[in-house]
Amino acid sequence: MKAIVCTKYGSPDVLELKEVEKPAPKDNEVLVKVHAASLNAADVETLRGVFWVRIGGPLKPMYKILGSDIAGRVAAVGRNVKQFQPSDEVFGDLSVCGFGAFAEYVSVPENALRLKPDSMTFEEAATYPQAAILALQGLRDKGQIEPGQKVLINGAGGGVGTFAVQIVKYFGAEVTGVDSTRKLDMLCSIGTDQVIDYTQEDFTKSGQRYDLILDVVAYRSIFDYKRALSPKGIYVFVGGSTAAIFQALFLGPLISMTGSRKMGIVMWKPNKKEDLVFLKKLFEAGKVVPVIDRCYPLSEVPEALRYLEEGHAQGKVVITM
Structure with a gap:
């Protein structure tokens, strides 16, 4: 599969599009075919290696594939997974379980995912987590x-x-x-x-x-x-x-x-089910809808991060596969 790989801290120039091995889900994991990912300020901070990031990786990033917010479709499940099955549409925040959103596939614990509302596109769902x-x-x-x-x-x-x-x-x-x-x-x-x-x-x-x-x-x-x-x-x-x-x-x-x-x-609690259900209702009522500035293909993640870092983005920046 293709992925954006980061082997050292620095500017977006250090990122490389590479062919890497497709992950296989462990017993409690779900393999997701990523359809969309969105950028956050934390992605820039991780890339740059700010001090709290270096606690886990003082000399180089702890994880080679960055990105936390995903939306996609379940491709396979581990034998102990109870909540999902292949073809389910899901979304979630991977920042507490190893990142990996900037890739065609990612394998994550099932508790990091939620079912994507049918009323949301993958691009919209990726902006929420x-x-x-x-x-x-x-x-x-x-x-x-x-x-x-x-x-x-x-x-x-x-x-x-x-x-x-x-x-x-x-x-x-x-x-x-x-x-x-x-x-x-x-x-x-x-x-x-x-x-x-x-x-x-x-x-x-x-x-x-x-x-x-x-x-x-x-x-x-x-x-x-x-x-x-x-x-x-x-x-x-x-x-x-x-x-x-x-x-x-x-x-x-x-x-x-x-x-x-x-x-x-704010002591943020990621992937909180009650909050995502609440936001889904607001989305369906037209009260809270994502503002998406630009969409970039996977190969242009470095350009997308530069744009985000410049501070010009109006709303969210999304990566599409």
Whole structure:
């Protein structure tokens, strides 16, 4: 089978399209013929070898085939598999079981997969496992979103952000989206109430206060975000710079303990069945639908990652087989 292989950390230039051995499923595994995969910021971080990635592989990636979000069809099952059978259409997040989405086939534990809704295309299904779940858990579980609140999404035009905007609207809150100039029209088209062009305005200095901030691209001081919160507001970190991660991890709990504002990181639970069922219902009702910017063939994964890394993607970037 063909796969995008990564043998060292670096830029997308280190990736190679190679012919590799097709995996065989173990007793508790499912062999999936991949129809679509989607990119996440974590794919770039893994490729670049940021510090938390190097904990598992200090000198080179622990896994040679990257990519976590897949949608495809079951090709074979191990003898102990109970949930699936050949020809089932499935999707899931492989980030906790060895990655491998950037390939024609991947063999994964059955508990990493869910049946794909018939109403979704493979491309649409591949966008959900990480980005939509992060948005939902960040807003509902960590952010405790309520109707009528003022919610700000920083990085609203990306994969997690476009899901988050629609989820906020579903819960009956008012949403402000922050992103670059070229993404503002798209954000308005998916229901954003107010948009802020970060190249023209710093929302942490505007004087506006928000009940909930979901931050997908954190890079400011955590105290800047605290200033933009209402007295009982909640700040939820989803992604951003290394410095921002450390501040959210160590300063966030201290700020939360010493005042009425709450600040912390979403402790994301991948492949949670109840969340995927909930999102499926929202999709079928037309309330939360994926925004897909571009689709690339498997051979162009390096180009797709470059595009994602540049920060220009409006919504999700998808790999098709």
